[in-house]
Amino acid sequence: MRPSLRRQSLQFGAALSMIVVGIVFLLPILWMLITSVKPEGQIMRYPPEFIPRQVTAENFASVFRRFAFGRWAFNSIVVAAAATLLVVPVDALAGYALARMRFPGREALYMLILSMLMVPLQVTVIPLFIGFTEVKMLSTHWALILPTVGNVTGVFLLRQFFVTVPAELEDAGRIDGANQFQLWWFVMLPLARPVMATVTIITFMSSWNNFLWPLIAVSNDFTRTLPVGIAQFMGGTSGASGSAPTYGMPTAAAAMATAPAVVVFLAMQRWFVRGITTTGIKG
């Protein structure tokens, strides 16, 4: 009787701490959402009001009125989608060759590719800036899209998957007269769907959230992406310039920028988590 009572109270305590911890982590995001629907005049209140007295869409409307938010969102979608559409097939081709074909220099090449995982990306931004300036492509979508194709994570993930595929499957395809490209397309890619889903998620999210390079590479609203856009107009509203800070518009913009990422995450949690556990790499 007594041990089980003790066990039960321990379990109750653990369950309770799970709920508390969950709420603590969620609270800042919820507070952003609550703030975004309050009229500016009711945001700074003491004590804080967790249930808005009045709900308004005014902050959301101002974001579109006063900033190129729609354009930033469009740019973010174009860049992330194009990057993903390029990276997945390119990495699947390379990963396949590295996994299933033995050729002179393969090991050295793979080591060279992997070694780039150790080099901080910040090392590349100055040369990339100079390069894109030289070819007059700074502040274009391409300047944001193309460098992601050089990322190594996807190749690594796909190569690791392709080495596990039994040779018999390829042999069967060969007997049926498939050429190398057909083997890749008809035999390998259908098997690799889960890994490709992971690579898709990692690529899309890291492009969607990418900050440093877009901050450097783009200097106009026409090509600017959401993360940089939000960061820049925050500078104007945070009160750093001496005026009183306002939080209605920033939280509204932040809520709109976060919603797609949260939806994608909740819908594809499985692939997301798998991406982390198989690589431990952010993308």
Added chain:
Amino acid sequence: MAERAATSTRLALRRGASSRWYGGATPWVFLAPFLAAFVLFRLGPVIGGFFISLTRWSIVGSPTWVGLANYRALLRDPLFHTSLINTLFFVLLTVPAMVALSLGLALLVNMRLAPRIFARTSIFLPYVVMAAVVGVIWNWMLDSNFGLVNYGLKLVGLGPFRWLTDFKLAMPAVAGVTIWWTVGFNMIIYLAGLQDVPRELEEAAMIDGAGALAVLRHVTLPMLTPTTFVVLMLTTINAAQVFDQIYVMTGGGPGTSTLTLVQYLFYQAFQSFNLGYGSAVAYFVFLLLAVFGIIQLRLVHQQVTS
């Protein structure tokens, strides 16, 4: 899901015995698109960056070769010293706390209790939020007058604190926010590691009369050593490269109290347009990471041999 992921890693580590020999052009045709991008946007810039660091180069005009002069100047540059110390401070503030907290949270949400899915999802959710949004959320949460954090602290009789404008508090505040933002990511890695701890081992220890804490200390934690190594390495690498959240929360301020190495790189290269000098800072970050990596590999080596 984590179990399956862990298994797939293990499978993937087994070498494919089935690849065929190709002497001709076929592999290179498959590799060409990736290699082109890899050389142009990754390998090339990494090598090029080193040569740029050996020049004096402002964005207008052409580069002048100066050898190691930029690196020598770095050693005497007080702002560089500040940013190096701040970066190490940030590493110290975040890494141990991140390892301990992500392990603790993983152990908690690994218990088979009803609210674990809710807890797991909530803890991970901040990780999908972009840096600029992290900045918006926490500038507001940490507002000196109306912020939720100061409100909560006042309820227990503390504060108010000027989190982001106080020279002493700004870096700890940014470190705390970073932990909120990314601890879920590390927790997931630990959760995957926990799936690999054989249940029988823990049960055997229990049968031998070991209490829950003893099992944790003598069975679970030792089994998690490789995972801890991964988490340690990733959090150190990310902390040494910290930029985004500082840029949006404090911009390096107040004063230079949150100026980090990558912040300084950005300032030198893209605000003062000293591209050569900025590259030297970038390569120093690279060097620092290499040193961290070697130290950690040494530690693991000692662990394994002792």
